[in-house]
Amino acid sequence: MSDAVQQFHDRAQAKVDDVSHRKKIRWAIDTYEKAVLRGRARFADWEAARQRCYEIRWEAINHLDRYLEQFEENVSKRGGKVFWAADAEQACTYVAKLAEARGVKSIVKSKSMVCEEIHLNSVLESKGFKVWETDLGEYIVQLRKEPPYHIVTPAMHLSRADIAELFRKEIPEDVKGETHEELVAAARRALRRAFFSAEMGISGANFLVAETGMIALSTNEGNGRLCTSIPRIHVVVTGIEKIIARTQDLAVLWPVLAAAGTGQNLTAYSTLIGGPRSNREIDGPEEFHVVLLDNGRSKLLADTEQRDLLQCIRCGACLNACPVYRNIGGHAYATTYQGPIGSALTPNLRGLAEFQHLSYASSLCGNCSSVCPVKIDIAEHLLQNRRNAVNQGQRPRAEEIGMRLWRWTMMDERRFAIIGTMAKIVVRTFGALATYPLKPWSRKRELPEMPKASFRQMWRKHGRQQQR
Amino acid sequence: MTKLVTLFVPCFVDQLTPQVAMDMAAVLQRVGYDLHYPEEQTCCGQPAFNAGFWGEARQVAERFVRVFRSAEMVVCPSGSCTALVRHSYPELLAKTAMQDDALDLGKRVFEFSEFLVDVAGVTDVGACFPRSVTYHDSCHLLRELHIKEQPRKLLRNVRGLNFIEMNASEECCGFGGVFSVKFPEISGAMGDVKADNIVASGAEYITACDPSCLMQIDGILRRREAPIRTIHLSSILANTEGSTVS
Amino acid sequence: MAVSSSDDRGAREQILANVRSAVKKIAPRKQVAVARPIFSAIEEDLVARFRTEAAANYIEVMLTENTNETADTLRKIVESLPAGEVFMQDTSELRAMAATATGERVVQWSSDSGPPEASQAAVSRCEALVAMTGSIMVSSGNCGGRGASVVAPCHIVIASSDQLLPDLESAMARAREIAFDNSFVGLITGCSRTSDIEKLLVIGAHGPRQVVVILQASS
Numbered sequence: 045m046s047d048a049v050q051q052f053h054d055r056a057q058a059k060v061d062d063v064s065h066r067k068k069i070r071w072a073i074d075t076y077e078k079a080v081l082r083g084r085a086r087f088a089d090w091e092a093a094r095q096r097c098y099e100i101r102w103e104a105i106n107h108l109d110r111y112l113e114q115f116e117e118n119v120s121k122r123g124g125k126v127f128w129a130a131d132a133e134q135a136c137t138y139v140a141k142l143a144e145a146r147g148v149k150s151i152v153k154s155k156s157m158v159c160e161e162i163h164l165n166s167v168l169e170s171k172g173f174k175v176w177e178t179d180l181g182e183y184i185v186q187l188r189k190e191p192p193y194h195i196v197t198p199a200m201h202l203s204r205a206d207i208a209e210l211f212r213k214e215i216p217e218d219v220k221g222e223t224h225e226e227l228v229a230a231a232r233r234a235l236r237r238a239f240f241s242a243e244m245g246i247s248g249a250n251f252l253v254a255e256t257g258m259i260a261l262s263t264n265e266g267n268g269r270l271c272t273s274i275p276r277i278h279v280v281v282t283g284i285e286k287i288i289a290r291t292q293d294l295a296v297l298w299p300v301l302a303a304a305g306t307g308q309n310l311t312a313y314s315t316l317i318g319g320p321r322s323n324r325e326i327d328g329p330e331e332f333h334v335v336l337l338d339n340g341r342s343k344l345l346a347d348t349e350q351r352d353l354l355q356c357i358r359c360g361a362c363l364n365a366c367p368v369y370r371n372i373g374g375h376a377y378a379t380t381y382q383g384p385i386g387s388a389l390t391p392n393l394r395g396l397a398e399f400q401h402l403s404y405a406s407s408l409c410g411n412c413s414s415v416c417p418v419k420i421d422i423a424e425h426l427l428q429n430r431r432n433a434v435n436q437g438q439r440p441r442a443e444e445i446g447m448r449l450w451r452w453t454m455m456d457e458r459r460f461a462i463i464g465t466m467a468k469i470v471v472r473t474f475g476a477l478a479t480y481p482l483k484p485w486s487r488k489r490e491l492p493e494m495p496k497a498s499f500r501q502m503w504r505k506h507g508r509q510q511q512r
Numbered sequence: 513m514t515k516l517v518t519l520f521v522p523c524f525v526d527q528l529t530p531q532v533a534m535d536m537a538a539v540l541q542r543v544g545y546d547l548h549y550p551e552e553q554t555c556c557g558q559p560a561f562n563a564g565f566w567g568e569a570r571q572v573a574e575r576f577v578r579v580f581r582s583a584e585m586v587v588c589p590s591g592s593c594t595a596l597v598r599h600s601y602p603e604l605l606a607k608t609a610m611q612d613d614a615l616d617l618g619k620r621v622f623e624f625s626e627f628l629v630d631v632a633g634v635t636d637v638g639a640c641f642p643r644s645v646t647y648h649d650s651c652h653l654l655r656e657l658h659i660k661e662q663p664r665k666l667l668r669n670v671r672g673l674n675f676i677e678m679n680a681s682e683e684c685c686g687f688g689g690v691f692s693v694k695f696p697e698i699s700g701a702m703g704d705v706k707a708d709n710i711v712a713s714g715a716e717y718i719t720a721c722d723p724s725c726l727m728q729i730d731g732i733l734r735r736r737e738a739p740i741r742t743i744h745l746s747s748i749l750a751n752t753e754g755s756t757v758s
Numbered sequence: 759m760a761v762s763s764s765d766d767r768g769a770r771e772q773i774l775a776n777v778r779s780a781v782k783k784i785a786p787r788k789q790v791a792v793a794r795p796i797f798s799a800i801e802e803d804l805v806a807r808f809r810t811e812a813a814a815n816y817i818e819v820m821l822t823e824n825t826n827e828t829a830d831t832l833r834k835i836v837e838s839l840p841a842g843e844v845f846m847q848d849t850s851e852l853r854a855m856a857a858t859a860t861g862e863r864v865v866q867w868s869s870d871s872g873p874p875e876a877s878q879a880a881v882s883r884c885e886a887l888v889a890m891t892g893s894i895m896v897s898s899g900n901c902g903g904r905g906a907s908v909v910a911p912c913h914i915v916i917a918s919s920d921q922l923l924p925d926l927e928s929a930m931a932r933a934r935e936i937a938f939d940n941s942f943v944g945l946i947t948g949c950s951r952t953s954d955i956e957k958l959l960v961i962g963a964h965g966p967r968q969v970v971v972i973l974q975a976s977s
Contacts, residue, residue: 053697060701068956075957089794096796102787109778122941130769138768180963181954197954204956228952228960235964240875256937266908266950266965273872273904273942284773291934295926296796298945299891309811309891310947313908313965316933319941326903327872328941338769342776348785367684371701405695407688407702408562409651419788430564439564447560451568454523454554455575464527484693488700489731492528499521499530503549506534 049401055376056405065201069373072200073364079307080361086299086309097300098419100293101355104254108345111254111287112336118257122319124332132162135335139164139246139279140171142333146277148173148243152235154261154268155179156248157195157358158281158337161380164246176238178267180231187214193374195381196305196360201373235267245271245329249282250357251297252334255290258318259334262301262311269313278320278329284336285345285354291316297357304359304417340393350425353389355418362412362422368405377402384412388425396429397438403429461500468494517545518583520621522593522723523555529723535750536589536624543634552579557604558596562689566604573604577613585631586621589746591653591722594623599656623653624746625721629662635669640753642672645743646715648706648729649682650722663721663745670748678713680705687728703732710740717741719748797890797925804889804922805973811892815948816961818970825851828916828974832859835970836879839912845873847882847902852916872905879912880905880966886932887917887971890925891947894971895932898942907946912968920976 045053059065084090104111116126129135143151151173153159165175165186177186181198185191187210192198199207208222211230218233220226247268249259259280261268272278288297294314302308321328345351363369363383374382379390379402387402403426412422433439453463471482472494485491497505517540521533537547556576560569576597580586588594598618605614628634645667653659667675686692686702693699706729710718716739720726723744730742800807809819822828836844836859844860846852848869856865859881866874873880882902886895894915898904907913923929933943950965961967 053695056695057697060697066701072957087796088798089792089796092792092794093796095788095790095792098788102785106781106784106787109774109781112774112777122938126767128768128770128773130772134768178964179954180952184954197957199954200957202955204958207955224955224958224960225962227955228963232962232964236875239964256934258937258943264950265952265963267963269904269908269944270964273908284777291937292927292930294933295930299926306953308947309815310893310945312815312946312948312950314893314945314947316937316943317941318937321898321904322941325898325941326868328898328904332941336773338773338776342773342780345777346780346783348783351780351785367686367702367705368698371698371705404691405698407651407684407686407691407699409684409688410655411651411682411684414655427562427564430562431566432564434564434566443563444565447563447565447568450560451571454557454572457552457554460523460554464523468527482693484696485731487696488735489703489728490734492727492731495528495530497530499526499533500549500551502530502534503537 048398052376052378052401052405055378056372059372059376065373066371068201068203069370072197073370076307076364080303083303083307083309086303093296093300094417094419096296097357097417098355100288100297101357101418102352104287104289105285105345105351105354108284108287111289112284114254115252115257115287118254119319119334122257122332124257124319124334126334126336129335129337129339131339135162135281135337136164136167138335139281140167142277142279143168143173143244144171146243148277150174150176150238150242151244151246152176152178152238152242152271152275154245154247154263154271155182155198156246156281157380158248158283159246160192161339162281162337164281176235176242178235178238178271180228180265183231183235184210191375194360194363195358201375239270239274242275244277244279245275246279246281247271249280249286250301251288251294252282252286253291253294253316254287256316256318258316260294261315261317262298262313263315264312266313269315272317273328276329277331278317278333280334282334282336283341284338285341300417301357301359304361304415344392347392349428350392352420353385353392353425355420356385356389357418359417361415361417365411365415367407367409367411384422384426388422388429391429396433396436400429400433400438461498464498515545516584517547518580518586519547519549520553520580520586520588520593521549522588522590525589525723528727529744532589532723532744532746535744536587536746539637539746539749540587543628543632543637548583550579550583556593556596558593559689561596561600561604570604570608573601573614574608574610577601577605577610577617580617581613584620585627587624587627588621589624589721589723589744591623591650591657591659592724594621595652595656597621623657623659623721625662625666626657626659629665635665637666637749639749639751640671641748641751643717644674644676644715645717645719645748646676646678646710646713647681648678648685648718648720648725650720650725651684653721654682659721666745666749667719671753673748676713676715678715679709685725685728687724689724692728699728700732703728707732707736707738711738715740717743719743719745721745800889800924804924805919807889808887808892808922811890812971813892815892816969817892817948818968820970820972822972822974824974828972829855829858831972832881832914832916833861835914836860836863839878842876842878843874845877845880845902845906845910847906849883852881868902868906872903873909875909877910879914880907880910881914881916882906884915884917884921885936885943886929887922887973888926888929888945889922893929893945893947895929896944896946897936897940899940904942907944908965911962911966912970913966915969915971916974917971918974918976
């Protein structure tokens with residue numbers, strides 16, 4: 045077993061043993077589930093909504109070249125600048141150089157998983173820029189110096205008491221109390237100073253609208269609005285797959301994203317931004333940059349079987365639906381994207397050899413596929429990753445031999461019957477002391493009882509008379 | 513319509529839980545079917561398929577299709593195995609000589625509760641089981657075969673049976689085949705959550721249509737020494753007035 | 759700002775080449791015939807629907823019959839706020855109302871600058887209202903700028919009932935119409951909020967914690 049896989053096991057074990065952690069996650073997800081049921085009920089036909097969202101994203105991804113060029117042209121017409129980054133390094137370098145050239149000292153950021161993916165904050169901070177995460181959950185994990193726990197609710201693993209303690213330590217002058225409201229107010233006070241002094245605002249984008257050269261941003265707190273209104277430079281860091289064709293597509297995508305993500309009818313701020321302020325506008329940034337990131341996406345695009353993974357709208361529904369995620373939480377994955385979509389996507393973006401174990405850490409229950417609002421069959425993709433790992437010879441030799449033995453056994457019913465009988469004798473004799481394959485089972489569970497006769501034996505004895 | 517049913521007995525049912533298949537056979541006979549058991553059968557190929565070893569799975573699947581090629585109606589006491597044949601064989605055997613046979617076989621293979629309710633048109637099999645029972649919705653049964661009401665209809669018609677819906681009946685029990693031993697810490701935690709919900713239901717028995725789920729659940733309940741027993745749907749349905757309820 | 763030369767655009771040619779070559783092969787597409795509409799039709803009166811939806815998201819809606827009532831309602835709201843400046847979108851109607859509505863307070867007009875950080879309220883028009891979701895559509899060009907709807911803790915919108923659109927389909931069609939004339943178009947569906955702490959909803963995060971729509975009946 046490789047180090048990375050062993051560490052995954054260790055983290056998973058630590059998390060499942062942590063009862064208070066499991067309780068917090070269960071609470072958060074139960075709250076989410078009730079909200080989502082209300083959210084879906086607002087649609088006359090949720091399945092029709094899913095199909096429409098699937099079609100919108102399918103069209104965009106399968107004609108990505110056309111729409112990317114259209115998007116770039118329209119951004120440029122508005123006076124914005126598009127920079128194409130092949131990888132994380134190119135993207136970070138562009139942003140850092142821009143900040144340097146413009147005399148930026150501090151930066152306010154609204155939530156962006158793509159920025160997490162390229163580790164933008166650490167690059168900027170290493171170059172001396174002060175970076176403020178302004179989404180409350182992101183701000184909290186930034187103060188704790190840990191990665192976000194969940195793509196939609198970054199501080200899902202923390203209680204109010206945890207956060208109160210954190211704020212008392214980090215921003216004592218802003219804390220006036222410890223209720224939920226007072227903690228939010230404390231963060232507001234601290235971050236407001238940042239909004240009004242930062243020279244640059246960085247945001248992600250939920251969608252990129254090709255037709256108009258605008259980015260679409262769905263937020264609730266208003267931090268995204270402030271990041272993109274007050275500082276004089278606005279930089280968008282986003283993946284090339286976020287494209288949609290038309291503004292009209294948002295009439296379905298926005299409410300579906302809100303329903304699946306948080307159970308709302310729409311997020312409080314559903315925003316379209318295109319370019320810097322125009323001459324006749326009174327406020328807004330003077331510069332607008334869009335960094336389009338590839339970082340493995342165009343390669344995944346070429347795989348027609350797995351391409352639809354790029355249709356993901358990052359709603360987080362699959363994370364909340366996943367019984368594995370519910371028990372091990374977001375940090376155990378140790379990847380930017382966690383949960384089912386992360387397990388399916390990461391091997392394709394970052395390499396099967398290193399990340400295949402995530403695709404195996406699943407019972408393939410299929411709940412993710414059933415809740416995905418853009419109808420990605422995520423469970424099927426996990427299975428395809430496993431098949432690809434096998435076909436590329438990346439499984440342990442012992443497993444390959446085991447499978448060949450299994451096949452040899454199953455190709456003949458007498459062989460199968462004899463081996464089955466022998467195996468049961470071994471287990472009956474040695475019980476829980478039996479070899480390695482059984483220890484992982486019996487650590488937490490009793491072994492099943494080994495019956496004396498098989499069905500075929502019983503049928504021959506008792507059942508055969510009945511058959512034709 | 514034919515009254516002959518061919519029994520598809522999954523490999524682990526054959527070896528580890530044979531009574532499940534015997535009970536299924538007894539119920540099918542009681543509702544008027546003649547039975548045929550092709551002894552050549554071994555396995556549908558699910559372990560290799562789920563592990564990504566599609567080459568090995570394909571060979572075993574092709575053999576399976578040949579064994580059952582002339583069977584008019586095939587009935588299986590396992591949702592996951594039925595789902596593999598109906599849902600995954602077309603993909604596994606795509607572009608092979610057996611592709612059409614596989615597609616055709618998928619239309620003729622039924623999970624046991626689905627067969628009784630949707631094909632035989634029976635919801636009351638004359639069973640008696642005077643106990644409180646809760647039910648676990650197995651994942652492939654629910655999400656690939658879309659079987660949810662059929663087991664419930666059958667259980668509600670069992671004399672004396674008090675049916676209790678548990679909380680989160682649709683959440684995975686954590687078995688997942690080889691997943692249960694590859695990632696035992698996660699599998700065990702998922703099983704814990706399922707066991708908690710089962711215990712909280714207050715039922716005396718937990719049933720399901722998948723013996724593999726029941727094996728996982730049973731392992732955890734017995735480790736806890738919980739007073740709840742696991743029982744396959746077919747064993748409940750096979751129980752009649754006068755039989756001993758163990 | 760002019761479009762820069764190609765090497766200033768990074769790995770554009772390489773990425774586009776990869777994308778073009780990838781999409782030469784079309785991926786399979788799930789075809790499902792969908793007969794039923796995604797959303798239920800709006801049966802009721804648009805004003806009634808707007809009020810219900812807005813209230814669910816903590817937006818206050820106040821109905822007025824004419825400009826006098828609107829000015830008076832505005833005055834009452836402003837009086838209830840803590841002392842401090844008020845930012846107002848510079849339009850002839852708002853200029854007319856300012857004297858009565860804001861009393862002694864200093865008014866910052868949008869023609870001079872954006873809303874000051876310490877303003878207690880921002881008063882603006884809107885592009886449209888959306889009945890189905892209880893949303894307010896604003897833009898940077900016609901509603902006092904980008905900051906008007908987010909800087910001050912109280913955002914007051916002066917709207918008229920003929921600005922009501924039934925649903926999101928009509929709202930996004932309107933957004934598309936005004937897209938090229940504005941660098942920002944947004945839908946506001948509630949006060950700013952967060953559930954980041956224990957999934958408990960807290961109203962009033964970084965944006966306004968009070969949003970009021972004064973909805974004047976159109977003649």
